[in-house]
Structure formats: C-alpha cells, structure tokens
Amino acid sequence: MKLGEALMAAQARIAAISDSPRLDAELLFGHVSGLGRAQVYARLSEAVDTAELARFEALAARRARGEPVAYLTGRRGFWNLDLRVSPAVLVPRPETELLVEWGLTLLAGRTGPRIADLGTGSGAIALALAGERSDARVEATDASADALAVARANAQALGLEQVRFTQGHWLEALAPHAYDLLVSNPPYIAHADPHLEALRFEPLTALTDGADGLNPLREIIGGARGHLLAGGWLLVEHGYDQGAAVRELFGQAGFVDVTTRRDYGGQERATAGRRGET
Incomplete structure (x- = not known):
C-alpha cells in the first residue's frame, strides 16, 4: 500500500x-x-x-x-516546548497557554519572582514560565507521584532542572507568604458534564472533582492569600461557564483587581486576582 x-x-x-x-x-x-x-x-x-x-x-x-x-x-507541544506525556497526566491544551501568557504579564517588572504551579501534571505551565523567566524560582506541586515523574523527566529533557517539584495536595507543600504568582489549572469539569465521556482516557481526577467542578477552585482561591506576598497574584483556569462563580470566590477571599480573560474561542477561561498590600 x-x-x-x-x-x-x-x-x-x-x-x-x-x-x-x-x-x-x-x-x-x-x-x-x-x-x-x-x-x-x-x-x-x-x-x-x-x-x-x-x-x-x-x-x-x-x-x-x-x-x-x-x-x-507520548509527546505534546505546549507553548514553545515539546513535552513528554502519558496517561498519568492531562494532555496540555492550547487554551492553557493563556495562563503562561498572562502570568508573564503579571510578573513584568519583578526581579527574581517566586512562582508556584499547583497541580502541575506534565509540568507544562511551570516549565513554560521557567523557560521564559530564567531568573524566577519556580516550584510545582502535584498530589500524584506518577504525574511528578513525568514532569521531572520533562524538566530534565528541557534543561529546566531549576524547577523544584514537590508532592502535595494543592497548597499543602507551599511556604507561607512567599510567592509573587500562584497559578493553577485544576480539575473544573462538573461530574455530570457529558463531555467527560470523550475524555475517558485521561486521568479522571485531573478533570473533575466528582461534584460541581468548583471544589478545587474553592480550596485554592480560599487559601491562596496566605501563601502570596503582598501584591502577589493568583491566576487560575476554569470552565467557560464558571467565570461569574470564580470571580465571586475571589471577592469572598479578599482579592482585589479581579479580572477574567477569554480564550481564543471567545470563552471566559482564566481569572486572576491580586492580594492587597495588607
């Protein structure tokens, strides 16, 4: 043939x-x-x-x-990186590059910023940020040891071994009041969402919380201020229909300058908020 x-x-x-x-x-x-x-x-x-x-x-x-x-x-392109992936990690999506682009903007003017990527999976976000900001101190956490093995292998292959990987649930592994930027693409799909069937080969815990899709966002947003420096930013990805709910969570947690941006498909996709100076 x-x-x-x-x-x-x-x-x-x-x-x-x-x-x-x-x-x-x-x-x-x-x-x-x-x-x-x-x-x-x-x-x-x-x-x-x-x-x-x-x-x-x-x-x-x-x-x-x-x-x-x-x-x-076993490969996936993300930002300007060629990443190793496996069924232990979510396949990086183009819309998640918005977090990298926006995160770099939020860090502009800061020297030697400290960054943490929560639920790093393949390491895509952390490694993309580290590749663009060689002066940054970047940490990445994940509850899955298998996911961290993939992320560490990517860091080594890309020569970005300055990124520090730690096993832990969301904010657990982070130091208090230490970060200029916390960034996360947590599981946000509701358990009853019919789109989950098409994603059945990907790790379920990286896709949904088994409830309304907002529980990881509630936990991250509710606890993030205690890990941010004054003036530091929290940046999260969320579902296209969750923008209003996520902005409300940011407001309840005391964040200021809360803003949502749309992805290239025109859907509300990411929200950021700043910890005030106090």
Missing part, C-alpha cells in the same frame, strides 16, 4: 471522533516512521514498509476508539 492510501484510510477511520483526522493520521505515521510532516508529504506515492504499516494501523485503530494522539505518540 502506498503512503497516501494508508493515510486516507486512517483519516476515514478517525474522522468520527476527531476534528482533525488528517493531522492525527500524519502525526501517528510520523511517530511510527520517524519522519517529519514535510517528509511524509514527500513520500505519499511511495509504498509503506509492511511492519510500519502494521504499527500505524494499530495506532489508528486506537485513535478511532478515542485515545488521544498525545498518549499514542
């Missing part, structure tokens, strides 16, 4: 569960063959090695069942 034919067959197989079946097929074949996408395109009329074809078709079948491409290839 020629490569172009194999890709078309995989694309048709994947189309029912993916918004980008052609891209998925190309990434999966690239993973099997070690070819970049440009090289794949250059070989569309060439016959595919039998062993490569078998491995590719096996991965395409798994993708057709809904398994994320990132788990099948």
Whole structure:
C-alpha cells in the first residue's frame, strides 16, 4: 500500500471522533516512521514498509476508539516546548497557554519572582514560565507521584532542572507568604458534564472533582492569600461557564483587581486576582 492510501484510510477511520483526522493520521505515521510532516508529504506515492504499516494501523485503530494522539505518540507541544506525556497526566491544551501568557504579564517588572504551579501534571505551565523567566524560582506541586515523574523527566529533557517539584495536595507543600504568582489549572469539569465521556482516557481526577467542578477552585482561591506576598497574584483556569462563580470566590477571599480573560474561542477561561498590600 502506498503512503497516501494508508493515510486516507486512517483519516476515514478517525474522522468520527476527531476534528482533525488528517493531522492525527500524519502525526501517528510520523511517530511510527520517524519522519517529519514535510517528509511524509514527500513520500505519499511511495509504498509503506509492511511492519510500519502494521504499527500505524494499530495506532489508528486506537485513535478511532478515542485515545488521544498525545498518549499514542507520548509527546505534546505546549507553548514553545515539546513535552513528554502519558496517561498519568492531562494532555496540555492550547487554551492553557493563556495562563503562561498572562502570568508573564503579571510578573513584568519583578526581579527574581517566586512562582508556584499547583497541580502541575506534565509540568507544562511551570516549565513554560521557567523557560521564559530564567531568573524566577519556580516550584510545582502535584498530589500524584506518577504525574511528578513525568514532569521531572520533562524538566530534565528541557534543561529546566531549576524547577523544584514537590508532592502535595494543592497548597499543602507551599511556604507561607512567599510567592509573587500562584497559578493553577485544576480539575473544573462538573461530574455530570457529558463531555467527560470523550475524555475517558485521561486521568479522571485531573478533570473533575466528582461534584460541581468548583471544589478545587474553592480550596485554592480560599487559601491562596496566605501563601502570596503582598501584591502577589493568583491566576487560575476554569470552565467557560464558571467565570461569574470564580470571580465571586475571589471577592469572598479578599482579592482585589479581579479580572477574567477569554480564550481564543471567545470563552471566559482564566481569572486572576491580586492580594492587597495588607
């Protein structure tokens, strides 16, 4: 079978569960063959090695069942990083890059800022911030030892081993009154949300709290001021329909300058608030 034919067959197989079946097929074949996408395109009329074809078709079948491409290839791009991922961690999403972009803006003008990423997963947010701010002291926490193993491996591969990883539940591992920025992408999907079925291959505890999706946000927002320096910021990701509830939580916790930003799809996606000077 020629490569172009194999890709078309995989694309048709994947189309029912993916918004980008052609891209998925190309990434999966690239993973099997070690070819970049440009090289794949250059070989569309060439016959595919039998062993490569078998491995590719096996991965395409798994993708057709809904398994994320990132788990099948073991890689995911985030910000300007190439990250290792596994089923132990949530697949980093493009909308979460808003936390990095906004976090860097909030840190502008601060020298040697201290940052903590709560529920770091693959380390995506912490490592992206550390890569942009070499003067920062960055810590990252997660309750999962398996997730921290993935994050540490990413830090080592990226040469960002200055990031300190600690196992702990949200704020537990943090020093008091020490941070310029706390940032988190916690599980915020409500337990009854039908979208969870499409995410069944990802770790459930990284997606939902088993309730209304706001419990981790309540805990983080309610306790964050005790870990921030005066004038420090808390920045969190949340669901598209949770902006009003999250702003209320920030207000109840005594934060000022509370603001919500929208993602590139126009949905309310992240909220930040500042601890006052007292």
